Amino acid sequence: MKILLTGASGLVGSAFAQAATRRGHHVIGLVGAYTGNVPGLAEKRPLDLTNEAALTAVVLETFPEAIVNCAAVAEPGQCDADPARAQALNVALPEQLARLAHHLSAKLIHLSSEQVFDGTSAEAYTVKSPVKPINLYARQKAESERLVLAAAPALAITLRVPLLSGNSLGAQRSIHERLFAAWAAGQTPQVYTDEFRQPCTAGNLAELMVELLERNDVRGVFHWAGAELLSRHEIARRIRTHFKLSDSAAPLAAITRAGDPRAASKRPARLGLDLKPLAGVVKTPLETFAAQLDQFIIPPACRAWYFSV
Ligand SMILES: NC(=O)c1ccc[n+]([C@@H]2O[C@H](COP(=O)([O-])OP(=O)(O)OC[C@H]3O[C@@H](n4cnc5c(N)ncnc54)[C@H](OP(=O)(O)O)[C@@H]3O)[C@@H](O)[C@H]2O)c1
Numbered sequence: 001m002k003i004l005l006t007g008a009s010g011l012v013g014s015a016f017a018q019a020a021t022r023r024g025h026h027v028i029g030l031v032g033a034y035t036g037n038v039p040g041l042a043e044k045r046p047l048d049l050t051n052e053a054a055l056t057a058v059v060l061e062t063f064p065e066a067i068v069n070c071a072a073v074a075e076p077g078q079c080d081a082d083p084a085r086a087q088a089l090n091v092a093l094p095e096q097l098a099r100l101a102h103h104l105s106a107k108l109i110h111l112s113s114e115q116v117f118d119g120t121s122a123e124a125y126t127v128k129s130p131v132k133p134i135n136l137y138a139r140q141k142a143e144s145e146r147l148v149l150a151a152a153p154a155l156a157i158t159l160r161v162p163l164l165s166g167n168s169l170g171a172q173r174s175i176h177e178r179l180f181a182a183w184a185a186g187q188t189p190q191v192y193t194d195e196f197r198q199p200c201t202a203g204n205l206a207e208l209m210v211e212l213l214e215r216n217d218v219r220g221v222f223h224w225a226g227a228e229l230l231s232r233h234e235i236a237r238r239i240r241t242h243f244k245l246s247d248s249a250a251p252l253a254a255i256t257r258a259g260d261p262r263a264a265s266k267r268p269a270r271l272g273l274d275l276k277p278l279a280g281v282v283k284t285p286l287e288t289f290a291a292q293l294d295q296f297i298i299p300p301a302c303r304a305w306y307f308s309v
Helices: 011-022 052-062 076-081 083-104 136-151 175-184 202-214 232-242 261-266 289-293 300-308
Strands: 002-006 026-031 043-046 066-069 107-113 156-161 190-192 220-223 253-255
Touching: 002 011, 002 052, 011 026, 011 066, 011 202, 052 083, 066 083, 066 202, 076 083, 076 136, 083 107, 083 136, 107 136, 107 202, 136 156, 136 220, 156 202, 175 232, 175 300, 190 232, 232 289
Parallel strands: 002 026, 002 066, 026 043, 066 107, 107 156, 156 220, 190 253
Antiparallel strands: none
16 A cells, blocks of 8 residues: 655654554655654655645645655644643644545544543543543644544544553653653653553554555544553553563652652543454554563663663
8 A cells, every 4th residue: 555654754744654664565754853764664755744835735746645744743732831832733744644535535643642531530541531631732743633623524534542651763752752861861751640541552553554444444633552551650660570670770869749749730631542342353562561661672762771771
């Protein structure tokens, strides 16, 4: 299948390029500022995705059978810092891609976030739970879900995905990479003991995305995540233990949301996702956190520090 991939240099996009190519697909990847190699791409093209005319030209020129949208301003803080840019990437872009997919009769996968929920429920959120975003990033994601569904109802799959783990191209994007960078810089990362996420690797999500593109019976909004709901503190502690780092070499400051008033207004507390109806129907396995840990590599820039402690 010929696939046009946006955000090919990102955590998910780079994992998707490799997963799709392993399955024999032809992936044309669009990147923004990233200038390095992206393994798995048949072709890499730089393109500013806020340039609607240029994007339309590339889509019509490549005429893909599927479009996969992994581009975004994926950090809530960055959305707050530049709301207009975030609106262009997180809302206008997916809507444009859905319109183009509709015109081409191409399949579309768009990525949304667990953060469309407010995190106050003790129960896992189902695909039918009402969305209630509490930050700008999440409001934009919720809006993108509606627009994609409206523009390409018969062709689009939107996946709400969790905090993602794995190895990024720049080795600075995912949870363990950020912890390593902080420890190597002599810092003590602060991690909430009462904020819960259900992580999976970008690689596992990428495998699911490829599987869904290869099927013809799945359309709409779905959830995907890992097998376990863990506190951020537990996630960090297990990363430290996995790499056999001592408490003194890799310190963690356990903090609570109660002690941080900003947390309540901006950060959903508990984001468990009910994975029905996908789980049990797809072949892609759910990942335990232990299985995720086995895939993490020590970021190259932190290796000298790692061997010195
Ligand atoms: N990471 C997570 O924990 C997480 C959790 C939930 C949902 N998600 C969602 O999953 C999707 C993928 O996230 P991710 O973590 O893989 O993102 P990421 O690593 O931050 O990558 C973002 C990608 O968007 C590209 N991009 C941004 N602005 C661009 C522009 N103007 N023109 C061209 N490309 C541009 C970047 O390209 P360059 O780097 O080349 O500029 C990069 O490839 C997003 O929709 C995100 O909201 C992620």
